[in-house]
Amino acid sequence: MIRYGKLVHMEVRRFRYFLLGMMGLTLVVQVAALIWKTTGEVHRLRAGGAPVPFFGFDKLTFTWAVFNTQAMFALPILVSAAGLALYVFLIWYRDWLGRGTFAYRLLMLPTARRNLYLAKLTAILLFVFSLLAFQLLALPIEQGIFNLIVPAEMRMDSYFTDIIQANQAFSLLLPLSGAQFLYQYGLGVICILVAFTAVLLERSFRFWGIGYAVIYATACIAAFVVPLLTLGFDRDDAYLYPKEIFGILTAVIMVVAAASIGLGFRLLSRKITV
């Protein structure tokens, strides 16, 4: 357990500059977009321009600013998401590639190899939730900047839920329903597990492993998508109730997760090669 914690610490340390870079990029781009959009509108209104009503209100709100900077607010989030998606693979390959094959050292640690797998998984989840938490922290800061730019007589307060719903990226990443949050991020975790197993298949069987990895990933996707399409989740005349279909899909997801973890652990302890 202690060694697992140390492995997680090591993985976080190795990615810390990238993570801080993503956070910095998010803050800089969003603040720049906010300042550019808000100062422009304040100048326009001061020059006698007519206010553009936003959901029936003439005054400027932070929600208005977020709504009108859709692309620039979403861009750093998408870049970070793409970076993390790539890192799901790189977190393994960086140990094999380069001048020193660190995988030698990691595989020779006197600890169960599943700890390597779990530490990498934990690290990825920590990065995802750190970025989410950072975004949640950045919003009040950005709101403060908005309040500094817009005179009190020109603005009115926003509700947090309105701010989240004002940007498509926010509403996707920060679902307001707890169940939706769990389902969405649960599915994300399973995608990471499938990707990890695919990487381990490739690392274990090399050339043939690429084929096995593609087959495995395709089978996992099919296991989830086929019932989704065939059981009529979105049809009124479906043979099963939506709750039953949801139950079947949840069971399928659990099987995929268990198979991925089981196969991943086995490959790491028995088949992996450096």
Next chain:
Amino acid sequence: MIEVENVRKRYRRRWVLDGLSFRAEKGRITCLIGLNGAGKSTALKAMMGLTPYQEGSIRLEGMALDKRSYERISFVPDHLPMPSAMKLGEGLQFMADFYASWNASRARELMHFFDLNEGERVGNLSKGTAAKYNLVLGLAPDTDYVLMDEPLSGIDVFSRETVASVFSSEWLEGRGVLLTTHEIAEMEHLIDHAVLLKGGRTVRSFDCERVRDEEGKSVLDLMREVLLA
């Protein structure tokens, strides 16, 4: 004792280890000798669980190898297996964090002996300096056995002398050493036991001293006889 018995490993439709058997004893320096592709490095990797094998067994003091074995056997691969961005001091701390057998005072002695700077980054080391640091990581733990893959490969003559001097030092006293090398001439006087490999199998295993005394042959002579036959 580490016992390797009838180990067979298949890679790309070829048996790279084909019934390999030998023993490495504590307190002795055993050398795996063979031409390129004979299976020397693969044998060491298989012993450390870094590559799977299909048949046979590898045992440490009669027991199958498991995660605890890494506290008793250390491995010095033919390259330095540490991230380029890591400082040497951080590498030592990493080892101390994970290995109960890590001996910090011995690590300091070795760092001093090899004149290594803890503030240096792994990626900035020359090949010779990387080989020395690799030895620090392999020799500092209180392990019973040390496996080394080509410890003298690709390093300059003075670094070789320094590295070679380690074999007759107190740092290896009482420990079992298993190494592979192509530099037989330089290492011959240090080796107790030689295992000649050809096509992934042991073709001859002998005590160097005995062969010198009884047959009047050097390891190199026997290599020519056996491996080039």
